Amino acid sequence: MRNKLFDTFDEAVADIPDGASIMFSGFAGPGTPRNLIAALHRQGAKEIHAISNTPGRWGDSSLVDLSLLVQSRRVAKVSAAFTAATHPSAKLPFTELYEAGEIDAELMPQGTLAERIRAAGAGIAGFYTAAGVGTEIADGKEVRNFDGRDYLLELPLPADYAFIHAHTADDLGNLQYRLTQRNFGPIMARAAKVTIVELDEPIVLSGDIDPDAVHTPGIFVDRMIVIPADATKEVKNQR
Amino acid sequence: MTNKKPIDRQAMANRIAMEFQDGWVVNLGIGIPTLCSNFVHPDKEIVYQAENGVVNYGPMAVDGEEDLWLVNAGGQYVLPQPGMATMDHSDSFALIRAGYVDVTVLGAYEVAANGDFANWRVTGRKGGGIGGAMDLAVSAKNVYVIMDHTTRDGQARLVERCALPLTAVGVVKLIATNLGLIEVTLSGFVLKEIAPDYSPEEVQALTGAPLAIAPGLREFQVAS
Numbered sequence: 001m002r003n004k005l006f007d008t009f010d011e012a013v014a015d016i017p018d019g020a021s022i023m024f025s026g027f028a029g030p031g032t033p034r035n036l037i038a039a040l041h042r043q044g045a046k047e048i049h050a051i052s053n054t055p056g057r058w059g060d061s062s063l064v065d066l067s068l069l070v071q072s073r074r075v076a077k078v079s080a081a082f083t084a085a086t087h088p089s090a091k092l093p094f095t096e097l098y099e100a101g102e103i104d105a106e107l108m109p110q111g112t113l114a115e116r117i118r119a120a121g122a123g124i125a126g127f128y129t130a131a132g133v134g135t136e137i138a139d140g141k142e143v144r145n146f147d148g149r150d151y152l153l154e155l156p157l158p159a160d161y162a163f164i165h166a167h168t169a170d171d172l173g174n175l176q177y178r179l180t181q182r183n184f185g186p187i188m189a190r191a192a193k194v195t196i197v198e199l200d201e202p203i204v205l206s207g208d209i210d211p212d213a214v215h216t217p218g219i220f221v222d223r224m225i226v227i228p229a230d231a232t233k234e235v236k237n238q239r
Numbered sequence: 240m241t242n243k244k245p246i247d248r249q250a251m252a253n254r255i256a257m258e259f260q261d262g263w264v265v266n267l268g269i270g271i272p273t274l275c276s277n278f279v280h281p282d283k284e285i286v287y288q289a290e291n292g293v294v295n296y297g298p299m300a301v302d303g304e305e306d307l308w309l310v311n312a313g314g315q316y317v318l319p320q321p322g323m324a325t326m327d328h329s330d331s332f333a334l335i336r337a338g339y340v341d342v343t344v345l346g347a348y349e350v351a352a353n354g355d356f357a358n359w360r361v362t363g364r365k366g367g368g369i370g371g372a373m374d375l376a377v378s379a380k381n382v383y384v385i386m387d388h389t390t391r392d393g394q395a396r397l398v399e400r401c402a403l404p405l406t407a408v409g410v411v412k413l414i415a416t417n418l419g420l421i422e423v424t425l426s427g428f429v430l431k432e433i434a435p436d437y438s439p440e441e442v443q444a445l446t447g448a449p450l451a452i453a454p455g456l457r458e459f460q461v462a463s
Contacts, residue, residue, distance in 0.1 A: 027291040027328075028314030030307070083366030086269045092366075099365045107367060110290060111332030111374030118329040129336065131374040134408035167308075179308040179325050180291050186327040215327075 004173050004224050005203060009039035012196050012223045016040060016161060019076075021049040023117065023162040023188040024066050030181040033163035034064040034235040035198045035227055040163075041068050047076040051117070051159055053110065053184065054082040055094035064234045067093040075103060079157060081110035108137060112154050114187060120156035121190025121220075128153055162192030166216070168201045173221030174214045182215060189220040196223040243436035245417035246459055251385050253278045253462045254415045254432075255344055258383065263341035264288050266375055269313040271385045272344040278462060287311075288340060290371040292331040295323045312371065335371070336378045343379040345372055347386045347411075349401045352427040352448040354411045356384060357403035367404070376407035388416035388445055395447030397421065397428060418442050419459060427451065432459045 006012040013036060016022070022040075026032030040048075048069060055078045056067030069075050071093045078094065083105045085092050097103045108116070109131040119127055128151035132138050142153035164185045167178040175197060177185055189195045203226060227235070246254075252274035259265055259275075261283040267273050276287055276298065288294045289312040296311065297320035305316035326334075334340070347358040356376070360367030376382050389395055397414070414421045419442055420432035429451045430439060435458055443450045 028310050028312075030291075030310055081370050082368040084360070084364055084368050086368045086370065088361045088364070095366055105366065107369060109369050109373035110328075110371040111336060114328040114332050129374075130377040131336070133377065135373065135405045137369075137373065177325075179306065179319070180289075180293050180310055181308045182325055183291050183328050187329045 004218075004222060005171065006223050006225045009035045009198070009225050010042060012036070012225050013039045013043050016043065016045045018045055019047045020045060020161055021051065021159040023159045023184070023192055024050060024052040025162070025164045025184040025188050026065070027053050027180065027183040030179070031165050031177070031183045031185055032063075032065050033165045033198050035225070035231065036163040036196060037066060037068055038064045038235055041072060041074070044074075046074050048074050049077045049079070049159075050075050051079045051157060053113070054080055055092060055105075057093050062234065070094050070097065070103065073102075077104040077106070079106040079108070079113070081108060081113050083107045108132075113157070114184065116154055116157035117184065117191045118187045120158035121187055124156060126153055126155050157191070159188070159192045160194065162188040162195045164189055164195060164197045166197050166199055168204065168209070169197065169199050169221070169224055170204050170206045170209050170218070172206045173197070173218030173224060174206070174209050175216035175218070175221060176209060176213065177215050186216045189216045194222045195220055197221055197225070199224060199226045202226055244434070245388075246434050247417070249274050249277065250459070250461055251415045251417060254420060254460060255383050255385055255413070256280070257460065257462065258413065259283065259285050259342065262286070264294070264339055266290065266335070266340050266343040266379065267312070268343065268345040268372065269370070270346045272346060273311065273313050273315065275344055288334070290331050290335060290375070292326045292328055293323065294326070294334070295320065297323070332371070332374055335374050338378055338380065340375065340379040342381040342383055343375040344383045344385060345376065347384045347396070347406075349396050349398050349403050350384055350386070350411050350414055350423070351398055351401045352423070353400070354409040354423045355401050355405050356407065356411050357401045358406045360404050362403065369406075372406050376410050381412055382407070382410040383413045383415070384411050385415045388418040388442070393445070395445060397450075398447035418445065421450070422453070429453050430456060432457055434459050
C-alpha cells in the first residue's frame with residue numbers, strides 16, 4: 001500500500017510543473033489550503049490555472065490564500081465565481097492585474113462552477129443549467145429548451161491537482177471535514193488527477209473512522225500533510 | 240439639505256423578513272440581506288440556508304463564541320443549532336437549482352420594471368462578483384431585493400430596463416428600498432408602502448420607470 005502521508009508541505013508540492021491547473025478549496029476562510037498555497041509559493045511554479053471560488057483575499061485578512069500566488073505573478077488564469085469584490089468600493093489584489101490584462105479570468109455562477117467540477121469528477125460530459133440564461137454568461141453557449149424552459153450547456157472543469165483543507169483523515173486518506181470547511185473539497189478531490197490534502201488533526205488508523213461517516217473516500221486522495229502544531233498564524237484556521 | 244428620514248438598513252431588512260412564511264427555506268445574500276436574520280419571528284420557524292453548504296444555521300456569533308469552521312455566505316460566523324446540516328458545494332447548489340429555496344434576498348444595483356435585475360458588475364469595471372446570485376435568482380420560488388432607492392449621486396436604481404449586465408431575467412417580485420416597498424407586477428412597479436416623510440410624487444420623481452400607487456398605499460411597516 002502506497003504511503004500517502006508526507007512529512008512536509010514542500011515535498012508534497014515539489015513536482016508541480018509550470019502551467020499546471022490547480023483547484024483550491026475554500027469559501028470565505030473555512031477550507032482554504034493555506035499551507036499548500038504557501039508551499040507552492042516557495043516552490044515557484046508559474047503560469048498556474050487556478051480554479052477557486054474567488055481569486056483570494058476575502059476582506060482584509062492577512063492570512064495566506066490564493067492572492068499570494070496572484071500577487072507574485074504565478075497565476076496565468078483564474079476560473080472563479082468572483083473576479084471582483086462583492087462591494088464595488090473594495091478591490092481584490094487580483095483586480096489590478098486583471099484590469100491591466102496581465103491575468104486571464106473565466107467568471108461563472110458559483111453553482112455552475114461547482115457542477116462543472118462535480119461533472120469532471122463524475123464522468124459526465126456536460127450538463128444544462130438555467131443559471132445565466134439571458135445574461136452575458138450565455139454568450140457563445142448552446143441554449144436548449146426543456147419543458148418550456150431555457151438552459152445553458154456547461155462543460156466539465158477538470159484539473160491536474162487539487163489543494164484541499166480537511167479536518168481529519170485515516171492513513172488510507174478517508175477524509176472528514178468540519179462544518180462549512182467541506183464546501184468544494186469533496187468535488188475537487190474527485191475532479192483532479194492528484195489530490196493533496198492538509199489536515200487540522202493528526203492521522204488516525206484505518207478503521208477509526210466509521211465508513212458511513214467518510215465524506216471523501218480515500219480512493220480520491222493522493223497526498224496528505226498534517227498542519228504542524230507550531231504553524232504560524234498566517235496559515236492557521238483563523239481570520 | 241432635506242430633513243426627511245429615509246428608512247434605515249435594518250428596517251428595510253426587517254420589512255422583507257416580515258414576508259417570510261412559516262417553514263420557508265431562506266437564502267440571504269451578502270450585505271443588507273444578511274440583516275434579515277436579525278429579525279425575530281415570534282410564531283414562525285425560518286430555515287436559513289447558505290450556499291456554502293449549510294441548512295438550518297443559527298444566529299450570528301458574537302465575539303468569543305465563533306466556531307472557526309462555520310460561516311454564512313457572507314463569511315460571517317454564525318452559530319450551530321440543533322437540526323443544522325452541512326453538505327458540499329455541489330449538494331448545496333443541487334438544493335438551490337432544484338427549487339428547495341422559498342426565497343432568496345439579494346442586493347442589487349438596478350431592478351427593471353419587468354423584473355430583470357443587475358447585481359454583479361458596475362459600469363467601468365472589467366471583473367464582477369456573481370457568486371451564487373445567478374443560480375439562486377433562476378431557482379428560488381421568490382426573489383426579493385433590498386437596495387437604496389437611488390445611487391449616491393441620485394440616479395434611479397428602479398428603471399425601465401437595466402443598463403448594467405443582467406443577473407437574471409424577469410424574476411424580482413418585491414423590493415424594499417429606503418423609500419418604500421415596491422411590488423413588481425406584470426404591469427410594472429407598484430408602490431405598496433412608503434417612507435413616513437415622503438409623498439408618492441417624491442418617490443416617483445426618484446424612480447426611473449412609472450410607479451403605480453397601490454389602492455391601499457400605507458406607511459412603511461416596521462416590526463412591532
